[in-house]
Amino acid sequence: MKIIPYARQDVNDQDVSAVIEVLRSDYLTQGPLVERFENSVKSFCHAKAAIAVNSATSALHISCLAMGVKSGDIVWTSPISFVASSNCALYCGASVDFIDIDPLTYNISAMALEEKLISSALQNKLPKVVIAVHFSGQPCDMETIFSLSQKYGFKIIEDASHAIGAQYKNLAVGSGQYSDITIFSFHPVKIITSGEGGMILTNNLELSKKCQLLRSHGIESISGELNLHPSKEIWNYQQIDLGFNYRMTDIQAALGLSQMTRLSDFIAKRRTLAARYDILLANFPITTPWQHPDGLSAYHLYVIRLHTDKLKKGQHQIYDELRDLGILVNLHYIPIYLHPYYVKMGFKRGYCPEAEQYFSQALSLPLFSGLNAEDQELVVASLKQVLQ
Incomplete structure (x- = not known):
């Protein structure tokens, strides 16, 4: 009997060669391939900054942290998504709520979102962030969601884990026209893969800098950014925030970079x-x-x-x-x-x-x-x- 899975990665000889080349190089991680992969995705989407991490879950987590999500805050998202779309807020100590879906697109219903915002404003329980999930690869009604964000004061994360290569109003998803941050996933069942991996895209350079810091232990290693110790000593790196080991390896980046060509x-x-x-x-x-x-x-x-x-x-x-x-x-x-x-x-x-x-x-x-x-x-x- 033939078995047909619902999804499967497409890895060819070019991808394999790209990974082998890294395995034989000096850098398996923290080398040049991660930045090259970031630049490839950034260029494709016409975004100003891209930060590669080890999963889309990690990307969602540090994006929420970079936006200041904390205990006492509320994050709203779609109920029809993988649990990472809401867990990321819980990791930050925030609470989570859900907006019902549109019966045609299966994305967040803009009408339901507006109704919930009106009632929540009366209770002083507005969200700090709304995570709009582009379910199955179809973009949400981002123009309406963005308009509501201007009125009600929330930030927007596009969870585009399903949607690299999609377009909204003739712009690439990831361009950031109607959001603060966009997230991509490179899990093997996704459209392109890096084995495991994710990426943050943003046009806000302050958010980019914060996410870069949080993905690698909160450590800064750019000499011009380092703070002086009381003893006036400067070393080649300093921890200035509480971050995580969410880095992508060069092995993963090589596969992702090769996949981007297709x-x-x-x-x-x-x-x-x-x-x-x-x-x-x-x-x-x-x-x-x-x-x-x-x-x-x-x-x-x-x-x-x-x-x-x-x-x-x-x-x-x-x-x-x-x-x-x-x-x-x-x-x-x-x-x-x-x-x-x-x-x-x-x-x-x-x-x-x-x-x-x-x-x-x-x-x-x-x-x-x-x-x-x-x-x-x-x-x-x-x-x-x-x-x-």
Whole structure:
């Protein structure tokens, strides 16, 4: 039986050679490749600064810290995301709340956000930061979110872990037109990979400097930036803040830098596959992904919604039967607040009705740049067999 995963990295001989070259060099970490990788992503997105780290989770964490998120603050995000999108605020001692999703894009609903801001302003409980998650690679309604931030005084992080290569209003996601910081992920199931890894993009050079400091123990090593000891001695590095070991290695950066040369090809292939799914699945009792005309999705995921009211099988049975056939569909995601850790905070079912409705119907079909037409047809045939 052939196994088709929902996602898979695309690593070629060029990528392998790039990594081997680093392994034979003088620097496995803290060498020149990290900066080259940062410059490549920065240039692609037309941002002023890029800071590579060891994961998107680390990127989210130090971005919140750089923005001053602390105990007593509130951070809002989408319930349909990986838990890192909200955990990052908890790491800082802040509390977390959730905005329900748009039923078409599955991103934060701008209308729900505005309604929550109006009521929260009356209670003096406005968020310090809103983390807008570009779910599946489709950009959020960033222009509206930015407009609301100007009115209500919150900062914006774009969690674009799914969305490198996406566009919003003809600008690359990561350009920072409507946010303070953008985060990318380079986990193996993402559009490009560095094995593990993440990156912070910003046009705010003060935030950039703070994130650079926090990713490496809070240590400063630029001679002009060092402070004098009481004894008037200056050494080649000093810890001036409490930071973390969140650095990316040159091994990871070499792989990421090599993958960047194929990013446009990866995105084009994903969009072609998604368009073909749209055609092949047109008469199925499902809803295929809808794309907002303001954006171009990077198609990290291809999520369908089952018309459960028209099917004799439930979502879980369909999921199990597809996997039994070797089609390793997945579910992205359980609403964050329904995880046991968050339930203990007091969150309950019914908190975000659209997110929960989505959760009861969604399945992610296989989509990755190496998926060929024959395998895609096998996915569709298997889905047809199970639904019948």
